[in-house]
Amino acid sequence: MNLIITLIVVLLISHCFVFLVEKLKLAKVIGLLLAGLLLGYPPVRAAIIEPQSEIIFDLGNIALLALMFVAGLESSWREICKEEKETLIIAIFAMIIPFLCGFAVLQMLGFSLVASLMGGVCMSITAEATKVEVLLEFKKLKTKVGATMMTAGIIDDLLGLAFFVVITYFLGGARFIENFLVIAAVAAFFAGIILQKVIGRKHPWLKSFERALNYFLIPFFFVAIGLHFDFGAILLNPFILTAVIATALIGKFVGIFLTKPFLSFSWKQLYLIGWAMNSRGAIEMAFALIALNTKLVSTELYSALIVMALFTTLLFPVMFVRILKKNPKIMN
Numbered sequence: 001m002n003l004i005i006t007l008i009v010v011l012l013i014s015h016c017f018v019f020l021v022e023k024l025k026l027a028k029v030i031g032l033l034l035a036g037l038l039l040g041y042p043p044v045r046a047a048i049i050e051p052q053s054e055i056i057f058d059l060g061n062i063a064l065l066a067l068m069f070v071a072g073l074e075s076s077w078r079e080i081c082k083e084e085k086e087t088l089i090i091a092i093f094a095m096i097i098p099f100l101c102g103f104a105v106l107q108m109l110g111f112s113l114v115a116s117l118m119g120g121v122c123m124s125i126t127a128e129a130t131k132v133e134v135l136l137e138f139k140k141l142k143t144k145v146g147a148t149m150m151t152a153g154i155i156d157d158l159l160g161l162a163f164f165v166v167i168t169y170f171l172g173g174a175r176f177i178e179n180f181l182v183i184a185a186v187a188a189f190f191a192g193i194i195l196q197k198v199i200g201r202k203h204p205w206l207k208s209f210e211r212a213l214n215y216f217l218i219p220f221f222f223v224a225i226g227l228h229f230d231f232g233a234i235l236l237n238p239f240i241l242t243a244v245i246a247t248a249l250i251g252k253f254v255g256i257f258l259t260k261p262f263l264s265f266s267w268k269q270l271y272l273i274g275w276a277m278n279s280r281g282a283i284e285m286a287f288a289l290i291a292l293n294t295k296l297v298s299t300e301l302y303s304a305l306i307v308m309a310l311f312t313t314l315l316f317p318v319m320f321v322r323i324l325k326k327n328p329k330i331m332n
Contacts, residue, residue: 006052010039013048014219026317027134029127029281032222033310040226053227059217060224061293064286065188066213067221071157071283072192073201073210086263087148091155093259094277098251099124099163105247106301109240114171115301118291121167122305123248125160126153127281127313134317138324143331145269149276157283161189164287168296182290225285225306228292233300234307244304245311252278268330272323279316280309 014035021031038044049056102120111119131149140146168182199206234241256274260267285306292302323330 003052003055006048006056009048010056010223011216011219013039014222015215027127027281027313030310030313032219033225033285033306033313035219036222036224036226037229038226039223040229041231045227049223049227056220056227057224059220060227060289063217063219063221063224064289065184066217067282067286068185068188069192070210070213070218072189072194073196073206074192086259086265087151088155089259089262090148090256090273090277091152091159093255094126094152094252095124095156095159095255097255097258098248101247101251101254102244105243109243111298111301114167115297117167117171118164118287118296119244119301119305121160121163122280122284122288122291123244123251123308124156124163125280125284125287126156126277127279127283127309131276131279131316134320138320140324140331145265145273145331148265149273152273152277156277160283160287161186164290168290168294171296182294185286185290221282221286221289225289228289228299228302229306230299230303233303237300237304240300241304241307244301245308248280248308248312249278268323268327272320272330275316275319275323278312280312284309 014032017031017035017038018028019031021034022028039049045053099120102123103116106116106119107113131153135146135149165182165186195206253271253274256270256277257267260270263270265273288297288302288305288309291297292299297305
């Protein structure tokens, strides 16, 4: 298929999936990931992507940097600094405990030290996009629990980014030097933070630029995820997939519940926050893709981490609505 036609078809399919999931009131990241997995499915890949796969991979790497830049735009230092000590405690526990649980389980499953550490980092990340869309829809973003969910998630991402860089630098060896993607991704993230602080998050030029990235470039990151995805590995090793999902879910809840002696939140509120912190998303997928590109994790583990991210991202909106209906005042 001609390159221009391939690019147009990929964008059309991606935005069709986004339109469908938004109609179902789900986060658009779910639609983008489902589109990427569809395009990565061997028969579909052969019909639409080939022989342009190398160009799509290159676009995927550029899109990864764009995604990290947008993530930086969404991360507010002001929000982090003004929040209470309770939020910082939640963020630290919700990051450290899943990281340790993920590392321990992957070690027991026979993965290498580096792969286990990278898997632990991916399990510790929290998605902001999913939470903010749900909280805005129900007008709960400015509540105490809603603000805690968002700010703790931002701190989680920053801690995860720091862990990711340290592990990659000290244990990645020459691969870190050979593949500049990690350095570029970190630089893009902080460029987004600096830019939104310098010219303002609501500047018309910045909003237009972000919109263009979301429409025309970032979908290729999710297509690259789908092209790297190994459907056979998931089918042949369902135990690893189950272990990764269970560890990711349980690790977050254990971390959140361990904060109870230090916080004023009720058990029900912590349970809701636990579901929010369990929602992974694009940043976790970005880390997983970089780790795969630098050969720090296997395709088998990478595929399990991607399914885990999709599964946990889908769960939060469903559980949030159920809990809110049973406890209308839980966010206050």
